Amino acid sequence: MADSKKQSAGLLMFRRGSVGVELFVVHPGGPFFAKKDNGAWSIPKGLIEEEEDRLSAARREFTEETGLETPEEGYVSLGVITQKSGKVVQAWAFEGDCDPNAITSNTFDMEWPPRSGRKRTFPEVDRATFCSLEEARLKLVPAQVEFVERLEEIVNS
Numbered sequence: 509m510a511d512s513k514k515q516s517a518g519l520l521m522f523r524r525g526s527v528g529v530e531l532f533v534v535h536p537g538g539p540f541f542a543k544k545d546n547g548a549w550s551i552p553k554g555l556i557e558e559e560e561d562r563l564s565a566a567r568r569e570f571t572e573e574t575g576l577e578t579p580e581e582g583y584v585s586l587g588v589i590t591q592k593s594g595k596v597v598q599a600w601a602f603e604g605d606c607d608p609n610a611i612t613s614n615t616f617d618m619e620w621p622p623r624s625g626r627k628r629t630f631p632e633v634d635r636a637t638f639c640s641l642e643e644a645r646l647k648l649v650p651a652q653v654e655f656v657e658r659l660e661e662i663v664n665s
Contacts, residue, residue, distance in 0.1 A: 514594055517566035518553025519578065520586060520601045520655055522663070523638065529663055530638040531656065532606070533647055534573060537613065537634035539620055549647040551655060552633070553597055562598050573633045575612030579604065586658045591651040599652075601659045608636040 521532040533549045535541065541548050554569030556562055567578040583600040590596050613633040620628040639647060644656045 514596055515556045516553045516595055516597045517556050517562045517569065518551040518597060518599045519566045519570040519583075520551045520599055520659060521570075521604045521606070522601055522659060523603065523605045524663075527640065529641055529660070531641065531644045531659070532604075532608065532636060532638055533644060534611075534633040534636045537631035538616070538618065539630070541634075546646045547648070547650060549644075550649055551597075551599055551652060553599070563600060566598070566600055572614045573611075574606075574636060575610075576606055578602070584659075584662055586655045589651045589654045591649060597652070599655050601655075601662070608638060611636045 523530050523532075532552075534552050535545075535549050552570040552573040553566065554572065556565040560568075563583060570576065570578050579602060583602050586599040586601055588596060588598045611633065613631040615629045615631050617627050617629050619626065620630075641656055641660055645653050648656065
């Protein structure tokens with residue numbers, strides 16, 4: 509198994525509507541991602557704490573990054589992927605709905621601008637949206653597109 513510091517767990521919320529299946533994805537906050545769009549979005553996810561159950565970690569991270577509560581049950585495993593950085597991500601999907609404009613994310617502090625000696629606070633997630641499967645394939649970090657493929661197979665079976 510990979511280094512435990514690089515183990516993440518996340519949730520992919522989806523809804524079914526008149527335009528088909530839509531996926532809930534989030535954009536990372538902070539200055540490094542401010543001008544990045546396609547290939548920068550993610551499912552809500554984060555690091556697994558020591559001795560924490562993976563699904564519990566995914567649910568906790570989803571709530572921390574979006575301010576939304578998660579259901580007690582109804583999760584479907586989407587398996588594991590490895591991102592370009594080497595980070596291993598395990599994900600589950602669940603059916604749900606929300607107003608993406610109403611999310612509230614936890615924050616992080618960092619020195620910005622670099623070497624300025626000033627700390628600034630940024631949201632971990634600065635925006636969220638529901639998008640079609642096709643849009644998700646463009647927006648998501650490339651390795652996470654595998655989750656889209658797996659979910660599509662599940663909802664179409």
